[in-house]
Every structure is written in C-alpha cells, then in structure tokens.
Amino acid sequence: MRVNCLVAMVLFIAAPLAIAADRPNIVIVVADDMGWRDTGYRGNTVVKTPALDDMAAKGVRFDYFYAAQQMCSPGRFAIMTGRTPFRTGLHHLGAMHPKEITIAQALKPAGYHTAQFGKWHLGGTNTSPAKMGFDKAIWTINFYDLGASLQVGDTQEKIALKGDTSVAAMGLALEWIREKAKTPEPFLAYVCFGSPHAPHKASDEFKALYKDLPEKMQNYWGEVSGVDAAVGNLRAELRKLGIADNTLVCFVSDNGGITPESQDPSGRGKGTIGARTQGLLEWPGRIKQPIRTDVTVAHMDIYPTLLEITGVKVPNQPPLDGISLVPLLDGKMTQRPKPLGFMLWNQQKKNAFAKIDFVADTQGVWIDGPYRMVVGGDGRKDGKSVEPKLFDIYADPAHKTDLAAKKPEVVKKMQAALDEWRKEVRASFDGRDYAAKP
Secondary structure, X not given: XXXXXXXXXXXXXXXXXXXXXXXXXXXXXXXXXXOOOOOHHHOOOXXXXXXXXXXXXXXXXXXXXXXXXXXXXXXXXXXXXXXXXXXXXXXXXXXXXXXXXXXXXXXXXXXXXXXXXXXXXOOOOOOOOOOOOOOEEEEEOOOOOOOOEEEEOOOOOEEEOOOOHHHHHXXXXXXXXXXXXXXXXXXXXXXXXXXXXXXXXXXXXXXXXXXXXXXXXXXXXXXXXXXXXXXXXXXXXXXXXXXXXXXXXXXXXXXXXXXXXXXXXOOOOOOOOOOEOOEEEEOOOOOOOOEEEOOOEEHHHHHHHXXXXXXXXXXOOOOOOOOOOHHHXXXXXXXXXXXXXXXXXXXXXXXXXXXXXXXXXXXXXXXXOOEEEEEOOOOOOOOOOOOOEEEEOOOOOOOOOOOOOOOHHHHHHXXXXXXXXXXHHHHHHOOHHHOOOX
C-alpha cells in the first residue's frame, strides 16, 4: 500500500459545549451515481473536472473509497450516521429509523449551525432533514433534474432551480454559508446533487463542453462537469470569504457508477456491494501537503472522523461501523485497523426483510487488510455462487484471481468474522440500539 507525503451522539448533553475556536467549518458534498472513473484525476481522458482534479492534487485522495451499499438511500444513511445501512433496515431505498443519530444532531449541541441542500432520500414525514438535526433544509426526497424545485423545510414552500441543478443547489448553499461566515460559530453544510443520476439532462452550458460526442454522452459528461463546477464555486467562495483554511470539505458519491466507463477496476458500480467510488477531502489549514492513500475507507468513516475532529462525544452512541480517519490525516495510519463489511439482499425469497436470516440470506463482502472475501454470490445481483471467493485488492484490483483454494485459513477466519458481524447487525435491526434512547 502507499501513503504519499504526510501523508458520537450529542443530542442529549445537559449543557452546551464551549465553542472551540479551532473547530472547523464542515461541508459534505455528495454526487448522485457518480462513479470511480468519472474524473480526470482517475485517468478519464474525456470528462472535464478541473476543480475535483485540483482538489485531489492538493488534499486527500482516497483511491480505495468504498460506497456503504449498492444504491442511494443506504449510502446516505452511512454518511449521516457512521453505520452500515442494514442496522436501520435500509437494504434498498427508504427511510432511516427516527431514533438514529445524524452528524447534524451530533454537532448542533456543540454550537454548529447546520443546513442541508438537495437530495435527502432518507425519509420524509418522520425523518425529513428538518427533523434529523438540520436548522435549515432546502431539499427533495429523490434526485432532481433540470427545471426542478426544492422544498423548504417541512413547509409547502418551493424554490425553483435555474440552470444546471448542481450549480443551482450549491448557489443556495453558498448564500447560507456567506451568512454563517459572519458569525463566530462553525457550520455544517450538507450539499447533495441530483447528478449524474439518470435520466441525464445536462444544461446547454455543460453539454457544449462535449459537443463532438454523441448527445447521450454530452448529457452524461455534462452533468458530471456541472458537479465539478459546483465544487469549484464552493472552493472559490470559501477562499473569497477567508475561511478556506478552517473549512473541511469532503466530496463523495452515494454509490458506484452506472456506466461501464464509470465503474471501478473490478467492474463494479451501482447495484453491487463493495464498489469503489469517489472520495476526496480538503482542509488547507490542517492538511498542508497532499495525501494519496490506498488505505481502505468508506462512507461510514465520515461520521466518526468528524466527531474526533470536533471533539464531540455522543452519549448512548449506537455501534459504529466506521472509524476515525484522523490518524490517516496525521500520517499515522498505513492500513485500516478494522475490517470493512458490506451486505446485500436481493429479495430472492418471498420472506419480508424482517424475517430473513442476515447470515444465510444475504450476500456479503468482507475486506480485511489486502484481502476481499465475497460470499453468497460475487457481490453482484446474481447471488448464485455460494462458495466464498478471495481476492487481493492491491495485487489484483480487477479481482480476476480467486485465492480461496490457496488460502483456506484466511477464508475461514474472514468468514467467521463476517458472520459474527452480520449477527451483530441483525441485533441492531431488531431494536437493540434504540433501547436506551427516549
């Protein structure tokens, strides 16, 4: 592995924490269905992503960043909570449990202003962003395209988006950031685009960048360039406001890519588990030299990382699947200290999800060190193969050579750990994690 250069919930704290002057502002930016190869810095010679390429060159580039699950809602849940989506019952699309704890709820008692913009996809009536810790929310349940409008909080008010939707949503976020930059308290902004989700309808401005390509690709790459332009606007505005050094910006996609051109080296993307996707982090005041790392990280790591950075402690914190990446940022982590687990249920049985056996009825992926083990299928949709397979993710990033027969002791150890983890996740789903919460 390489690491180049230098290299919790707070809902019920009795008294607000003192505002620490060095607590950073935080902006989490999430693209919709953007894949591992959809940037110039990944070697894509067609797409134009200058802002993301610059962010990768100056900040932290996660070459092995994994989506928590196979599609939109589960990935977003993991970002918000640091937990695998099966713990809240999110095996496909849907809502989180209202007693889950989001990063917004964790940071508000520590003095953070909080706001969410764009796609939410974690529920509406009981778990809208306004109910899950965000002071301000201009949002929609699902993806949004040209001509869309976003809902304001839990009201009936709508705000129409003009032009490219990623740029427009970021524009709303920047209005709020400019306002909060005038206050002494830090802020958390969660900005979620509707691009490049199908059907792809790029604005004329960004389609024109690809005028020599077929229209289908003009629209796809045009949406990706809109995402990039929005991130560029964010970075420029933070510098203009003089707060870039003390603002942590995290850019990810909610799952793997949807086109062959977008998928990771193993050919995985949306619809599969254990797929690599976009992952970048920038914090100029703390990360003064670029970091490119092969340490395996995932959506679930964002929440515990932010808790450690802000010093927030969460009473009755439910079990976390993610880890803090602060040691990696400090050049002290060269390998993930805790395995990464993924689950998928493709509704092959008629049983309701609540009745399935989390060990016997789910596909699983377990990544520990250099090894990736898949069980109950190859992590794709077929689910036909039941024999475990084992791959070296570094020596064989395309996952072509099955090492299971040569390393049975590794498979046995990883299988036992995966099964134990799936049993623990089942206990969470059955309500264990909510027993201590009001």
